[in-house]
Amino acid sequence: MTNHQKLRIGIVGSTGYGGVELVRLLLTHPLVEITSVISSSSAGEPFSDGYPHMTEILSQPLDPVDVELIKSKADLVFTATPAGVSTELAPKLLDAGLKVIDLAGDFRLQSRETYERWYQKKAPEAAYLQKAVYGLSEVYGEEVAGASFISNPGCYPTATLLGLVPAVKAGWIDPDTIVIDAKSGVSGAGRGVSLGVHYSEVNENLKAYKVNKHQHIPEIEQVLSREAGREVVTTFTTHLVPMTRGIMSSMYAEINGTRTEEDFIALYREYYEGRKFVRVRNKGILPATKEVYGSNYCDIGFAVDARTGRVTIISVIDNVVKGAAGQAIQNMNLMMGWDETLGLMHAPIYP
Ligand SMILES: NC(=O)C1=CN([C@@H]2O[C@H](COP(=O)(O)OP(=O)(O)OC[C@H]3O[C@@H](n4cnc5c(N)ncnc54)[C@H](OP(=O)(O)O)[C@@H]3O)[C@@H](O)[C@H]2O)C=CC1
Numbered sequence: 001m002t003n004h005q006k007l008r009i010g011i012v013g014s015t016g017y018g019g020v021e022l023v024r025l026l027l028t029h030p031l032v033e034i035t036s037v038i039s040s041s042s043a044g045e046p047f048s049d050g051y052p053h054m055t056e057i058l059s060q061p062l063d064p065v066d067v068e069l070i071k072s073k074a075d076l077v078f079t080a081t082p083a084g085v086s087t088e089l090a091p092k093l094l095d096a097g098l099k100v101i102d103l104a105g106d107f108r109l110q111s112r113e114t115y116e117r118w119y120q121k122k123a124p125e126a127a128y129l130q131k132a133v134y135g136l137s138e139v140y141g142e143e144v145a146g147a148s149f150i151s152n153p154g155c156y157p158t159a160t161l162l163g164l165v166p167a168v169k170a171g172w173i174d175p176d177t178i179v180i181d182a183k184s185g186v187s188g189a190g191r192g193v194s195l196g197v198h199y200s201e202v203n204e205n206l207k208a209y210k211v212n213k214h215q216h217i218p219e220i221e222q223v224l225s226r227e228a229g230r231e232v233v234t235t236f237t238t239h240l241v242p243m244t245r246g247i248m249s250s251m252y253a254e255i256n257g258t259r260t261e262e263d264f265i266a267l268y269r270e271y272y273e274g275r276k277f278v279r280v281r282n283k284g285i286l287p288a289t290k291e292v293y294g295s296n297y298c299d300i301g302f303a304v305d306a307r308t309g310r311v312t313i314i315s316v317i318d319n320v321v322k323g324a325a326g327q328a329i330q331n332m333n334l335m336m337g338w339d340e341t342l343g344l345m346h347a348p349i350y351p
């Protein structure tokens with residue numbers, strides 16, 4: 001295949017952490033080429049000025065956010081922008097005939113009212129919201145195939161939902177009893193500096209934040225409700241951990257009936273059969289964030305407590321890969337009818 005036939009990719013928000021991770025991964029994808037890296041604040045500057053580790057790898061100048069220009073240079077656009085930007089931009093890109101994969105939260109919630117309450121921003125127009133397919137690849141991959149507009153899941157919801165959906169769908173756990181305790185590395189907050197992610201605030205520290213207020217709560221509840229076939233509400237608490245990448249979601253729920261760890265392992269292995277990026281650990285082995293670092297894997301492990309009748313489910317991802325850029329590329333592969341693993345089979349970096 002010549003370069004000419006490759007799918008041409010534009011990245012809005014290329015100067016952020018999600019954007020630069022898209023660049024890193026797409027550079028080795030066999031069927032695409034990055035034709036436009038886009039910035040709202042640094043157009044004209046070489047991409048590698050902001051990221052010297054990309055010197056002589058990707059030094060092309062940043063393009064402005066100009067829909068006509070993007071249309072002339074790209075077939076598919078990733079928007080890796082702060083909440084609120086794609087609400088306005090994605091409809092224009094779609095109207096220009098481009099395929100769009102949005103990494104932000106703007107199009108994830110079906111209810112406009114729920115979005116406005118949790119994000120404190122104006123919701124997208126209903127007509128465009130209805131076009132967006134929620135791209136939790138291993139659960140809704142069939143809906144993603146052939147779609148032209150994907151709303152990529154949040155990082156915490158990806159780890160959490162991949163860990164909960166099979167058990168909720170099978171009715172093996174009581175959805176009313178689920179408690180989710182989640183922890184993230186600091187890159188989850190993006191490249192922008194703020195007091196909360198300042199080195200001396202984060203280093204040698206562990207803090208809970210946005211308790212009962214996190215914008216990912218309605219996203220998690222939306223999917224759990226759909227899979228359970230009834231409304232589910234849940235307790236979800238996020239913590240900031242002094243590490244760069246990684247999310248661990250520790251989930252607790254009451255088991256319906258009597259199930260062993262072997263039962264959960266078999267259920268999940270069957271649910272994710274043929275899906276390379278979810279790895280279910282053997283009995284007695286729980287995953288750690290370093291075991292997925294830099295990769296698109298989500299690793300899941302179980303501990304059943306016969307004494308309390310509860311199961312603990314541990315799910316880990318790399319927030320910028322499976323939690324953002326990696327899953328977005330997986331969704332692009334599914335949209336295009338390609339093997340979902342193209343460009344993504346990187347082994348985790350260890351140690
Ligand atoms: N970091 C993570 O782990 C994850 C992030 N996400 C989501 O992905 C999105 C991007 O996150 P992340 O990369 O971490 O964020 P960053 O803050 O690192 O980057 C966002 C980029 O958006 C660009 N931008 C800001 N305003 C505008 C605008 N008005 N128009 C166009 N571009 C704009 C900025 O670049 P410039 O000034 O050059 O235009 C900036 O570099 C967010 O919605 C985030 O919530 C989702 C899952 C995980």
Ligand SMILES: CC(=O)N[C@@H](CCC(=O)OP(=O)(O)O)C(=O)O
Pocket residue numbers: 083103104105153154155184185186187188189215216238240
């Ligand atoms: C560590 C950290 O601050 N993480 C961010 C994740 C934000 C994110 O990914 O936002 P959307 O998925 O909603 O776009 C947070 O908790 O808000």
